[in-house]
Amino acid sequence: MSIIEVSNLHKDFMIAKRETGLLGALRSIVKREFIKKEAVKDISFSINEGEMVGYIGPNGAGKSTTIKMLTGILVPTSGSVQVNGIVPYEDRQRNAKNIGVVFGQRTQLWWDLPTIESFELLKEIYQVKDKRYKENMDTFKEILGLDEFLNTPVRQLSLGQRMRADIAASLLHDPPILFLDEPTIGLDVVAKEKMRVFIQEINKLRKVTVILTTHDMEDIEKLCKRMVLIDHGQKVYDGDISTVKDRFGKYRTLIVDLEDNKNGLHLKDAEIKEEEGNRFLIKFNRKETSASELINQITKTHSIKDLTVEEPEIESIISRIYQEGFEEKTKEKVQI
Numbered sequence: 001m002s003i004i005e006v007s008n009l010h011k012d013f014m015i016a017k018r019e020t021g022l023l024g025a026l027r028s029i030v031k032r033e034f035i036k037k038e039a040v041k042d043i044s045f046s047i048n049e050g051e052m053v054g055y056i057g058p059n060g061a062g063k064s065t066t067i068k069m070l071t072g073i074l075v076p077t078s079g080s081v082q083v084n085g086i087v088p089y090e091d092r093q094r095n096a097k098n099i100g101v102v103f104g105q106r107t108q109l110w111w112d113l114p115t116i117e118s119f120e121l122l123k124e125i126y127q128v129k130d131k132r133y134k135e136n137m138d139t140f141k142e143i144l145g146l147d148e149f150l151n152t153p154v155r156q157l158s159l160g161q162r163m164r165a166d167i168a169a170s171l172l173h174d175p176p177i178l179f180l181d182e183p184t185i186g187l188d189v190v191a192k193e194k195m196r197v198f199i200q201e202i203n204k205l206r207k208v209t210v211i212l213t214t215h216d217m218e219d220i221e222k223l224c225k226r227m228v229l230i231d232h233g234q235k236v237y238d239g240d241i242s243t244v245k246d247r248f249g250k251y252r253t254l255i256v257d258l259e260d261n262k263n264g265l266h267l268k269d270a271e272i273k274e275e276e277g278n279r280f281l282i283k284f285n286r287k288e289t290s291a292s293e294l295i296n297q298i299t300k301t302h303s304i305k306d307l308t309v310e311e312p313e314i315e316s317i318i319s320r321i322y323q324e325g326f327e328e329k330t331k332e333k334v335q336i
């Protein structure tokens, strides 16, 4: 059952045109001119309960603007939004009870207060019952290791600690929906992994629907099955990540180190992209051949010392889609 419904959503911003020079500045005061910026153009999607969806796009694509409409901070210019049956901007307070929000770059906690006091304030704001508050705090303390810094003021927390505190705070009132904006930004590898495991757990155990906005493709790959890709305010893809990988990631690279390079290397169904000493970079289409088939061919004439097979990473696939467009790629004009 769908929990978020977005239909033909559109958001324009009117930006005051600035003229240069003193005369221009005076002219702007007398007669202000505005330019229309279409931040979100005709976006539609629906998200089912318990789904974990990556909402991604390059800088300025319109991600935050969409999320702000889903949280009720912004009113759409046209189109409709429903979050758990509520139109967010019409009923921000009721909507707030249904959602948890974490912004990696900002905190919702009170900067100067010991962390635990922020939790207690949020408990009052969201009217969380004592029993539930205790249960949630016990769970979050255990999984997120909150104990070590509960009495430390938020401003003294490390980034990793602050993120752990922020995600716990966003879930205190048991929202069925969680918006995460760059939840692992700036974290080290270990802290990133812990954060991802926690997100997976709350999605699995509590069936929380998660909308994840991030520039970190590893977050997306590790957490989401589905991604909605937007560019210049428009939706360019909505579907399984594996489908994109399958369709656009059909080229692989086989890297082989040979014992010797006598007579060079000649291969069927593959292209030698680079040759340096005894090392060869071989590009092949996995629909036409396979790494093992190529290795077979090579071992007929050479001894292999070492080999690796590289898959294109989702990151490189997506950056190609940004650059060259999804449609272009479906016509297979672009090869990865």
Ligand SMILES: Nc1ncnc2c1ncn2[C@@H]1O[C@H](COP(=O)(O)OP(=O)(O)OP(=O)(O)O)[C@@H](O)[C@H]1O
Pocket: 013, 014, 015, 037, 038, 039, 057, 058, 059, 060, 061, 062, 063, 064, 065, 066
């Ligand atoms: N309050 C505003 N007034 C005017 N223009 C805005 C406003 N907020 C966003 N924009 C513009 O709308 C477009 C979309 O911005 P948005 O912040 O939604 O992008 P984003 O995808 O979240 O980008 P990023 O990855 O950099 O955070 C940008 O061109 C931005 O400059």
